[in-house]
Amino acid sequence: MGCDGGTIPRRDELVRQKKKAEVKDKNAANMAKWRHCTLKHDSLKRPIVVDSHGLLYNKDAILEYLLDRMQFEHGPSYIKKLKDVKELQLTENPSFKLNHNDLGNEYLDVYSSPFICPLTGLEMNGKYKFCAVWTCGCVLSDRALRSVNNNNNTTDEKLSCPKCGEEYSSNDDIIILNPENEDIILMEERQQRLNANQKKNGSTKRKLHDLEEDTNGKKIKIDSTANTDVPSSSSTTVTNKNISTNKVNTTKIISTNKSTNGKTSIQQDSTKSDLYKSLFTTSDAAKKKEQNKAHWITYNPLYY
Known part of the structure; x- marks a missing residue:
């Protein structure tokens, strides 16, 4: 049972101590960033997109997030439309096999990645820094971009992508994937x-x-070379046309106001019959009847 026969117990065996926090494996956590979607934590499958902060997503997950944000508790609030992400042009690794160790009789390389750099051949597994060009979406290693830029020896900000040849800005179009x-x-x-x-x-x-x-x-159109002191004939004609159009518009408004104000009442309309006029409270007969009646349910303004 313990503590008999001359055994000496230690303090940690008799006193309950606080459990130490679990230390995460840095390699495993780093591989999860490059293998799984940041939003739904599914395995990354093409098409893969990146946001302005360098995080990787499945495009299907981003579409679901834009359609219904309430499904996701911790979603990127800065992604408001599909233009806020860029689809990546990745290079596949020919030596990568997804399920090659099902039986357990082969060595499983944890750091093998399905994508590589097209210039240096480095695997995109988190050991090396990878960058994406926002204009074209090509993914290259930071080592390849630096070597190409140094060989060009250009001081201009505009450079050409070594993979597709499209121009990009060296300051604003380079996005570091999964930055740290x-x-x-x-x-x-x-x-x-x-x-x-x-x-x-x-x-x-x-x-x-x-x-x-x-x-x-x-x-x-404003001409900067024109002399503002001397009015030209073209400018005077334009102003005259504007004045004439304003006059026409004001005359139309005045005429419509007159027509609306000049409407006759029903009692003064000669085309209406006396029986039709008596239906309204504006007739003399209706006024005489209503003056002698007091409504106990509703208020009668004509009764006095």
Whole structure:
């Protein structure tokens, strides 16, 4: 039974101590990011998309999230439309086998990945940093992008994708997949720059729109080279046309107001019969009848 025959128990055997928190396996947690969807935690299957923060999703899961957000407790609030994610152009790993160790008689490589870098051949398993180009969706390793950019020796921000050849910006179009530590800060700074640029573009578009529109809603072309001191013949003709159209509109409004104000009452209409006029309280006969009646259910304003 214990504690007999000269045994010396230890303190942890007699006193209940607090259980230590379970330490997660970093390798397993890292592999889960690259193998499973961030939203539904299913295995990643094509088509695979990425958001502005570098997280990976199944496209089907994003469509379900956009259609019904109430199904997901912890969904990305910054994804409001399908344009907020980008479909990835991945390169398959020819040596990857999904179910090759069903019998348990073979070595199972946990770090084998179904996708690789097309230039360096590195597997996308979390050991190496991978990036995606937002304009085209191509996925490459960070090592490949740096080597290509160094070989080009270009100081311009516009570069060409080494996989498809499409141009992209070296600052705003590169997204780090599943960022960690310092990479998270870089992704946040990138998102802040994009938001600031969108606000600037929206303000400039509004200013141009306000300058082009006239008070009547008609667009006017503004020439910067024209002399504002000397009025030209074309400008005078345009203003005369606007004045004439305003006059026509005001005359129409006045005529309609007169027609509405000039309506005759039913009692003064000669086309109506006396029997029809007597149905309304505006007739003299109805006024005389109602003055002598007092309603106890409803209020009679004609009774006095």
